[in-house]
Amino acid sequence: MLIVRVITGLAMGLVATSGFAQDYPSANVRLIVNVAAGGVTDAVARVIGQGLFEKWGKPVIVENRVGANSAVAAQAVARAPADGHTLFVTADAPFTSTPFMVKELNFNVSEFAPIALICRLTPVIAVQASLKVKTLEEFLALAKSKPNVLNYGSQGLGTYGHLGMEDFMRRAGIRMTHVPYRGGAPAIEGLVRNDVNALIINYSNISPFEQSGDVVILAAASEKRASVRPNLPTVSESGVPGFSVSSWFGIFGPSQMPPNLINKIRDGVGEVLSNEKSSGFLGLNSCERETATPQEFARLIAADAEHWKAVIQSVGIKPE
Known part of the structure; x- marks a missing residue:
């Protein structure tokens, strides 16, 4: 309606x-x-x-x-x-x-x-470097081996980071606990500090923390590869077909x-x-x-x- x-x-x-x-x-x-x-x-x-x-x-x-x-x-x-x-x-x-x-x-x-x-x-999926995974396939294997053990942060309830990750988990067959923050900056801080394990976030906001070695960007969460990083595969290309945010x-x-x-x-x-x-x-x-x-x-x-x-x-x- x-x-x-x-x-x-x-x-x-x-x-x-x-x-x-x-x-x-x-x-x-x-x-x-x-x-x-x-x-x-x-x-x-x-x-x-x-x-x-x-x-x-x-x-x-x-x-x-x-x-x-x-x-x-x-x-x-x-x-x-x-x-x-x-x-x-x-x-x-x-x-x-x-x-x-x-x-x-x-x-x-x-x-x-x-x-x-x-x-x-340009949304991407990023994870804490301490997880020791380098690809989305490795992250999915880890998450499937530890149902409801890992968690993810978001910019808040109802944001693209929240709903996108829920859709991602449903399609991938994994479960993680949601930790909502009040905005993107505190959610990134939570990931960098290892308070949360994963995040869907805009590329430019998280890329400096990949360069510092705190996080790993696993995949583009959009329908197509990002022009700012064309070598980064999409989530759909990496084992979760049909997903995009x-x-x-x-x-x-x-x-x-x-x-x-x-x-x-x-x-x-x-x-x-x-x-x-x-x-x-x-x-x-x-x-x-x-x-x-x-x-x-x-x-x-x-x-x-x-x-x-x-x-x-x-x-x-x-x-x-």
Whole structure:
């Protein structure tokens, strides 16, 4: 039922009556972010905001509104005028997995218009070096010999690191105990300190600790090999066929934004992300640039929601 609402709700935003975008922006633009300052989402928003300011000549202000399973940020955008001056910069989870994990979520995907797909992270599976495994096949053999003995960390309940690892364990036939952290940085610290044995995390965040000898990166957790490390096999290539995990970032506005305004913002974001400074930022953070029309973006959201719904149900996670 939710998937139908995803498709029809996003479509409503895309076919709204066309308005005039020539004078946009006519005031300060606010980029509402649902996480605290310092994370990747916040950094992505600030790079885009600075670039749009330079392009449009109007201040673009990043506001961090944290809490209530992203509802604080989401409601600030959903309830704003559909004039493009209040936009939502977020990772995928509030629209693709959170609706299946939270009973009373105070926002709905139908309240938003998808504007621009920004980029995807490069997830990898990393393990503690003390395990003495060098390949994913060796790690699977170890985990199968010690059911429920090993553990894994994540960025928190419902994150790609949590749900992705649950899907990985289900497909691989292994069991590990989940240790949720509050964000990627403490989860990495837990892995480096040997408090947890494994982690699905973005490549750029964990690679320095491989270089220092604290962890071993076993496989790319994405569908395809990562461009930043093409010799690293995927999980699917390494004995767990069909597995992949994805986490992307996007920009949304209120649902009734006219198509010509959506396109103007999308084009502006695309120009910003194509410049040398933004490309350098994306590369440094192992984020792969993604492009999609608003319609393609809406279909991606619906497909990812279907995927995470199936994962959540298959592992028995109940909405709370």
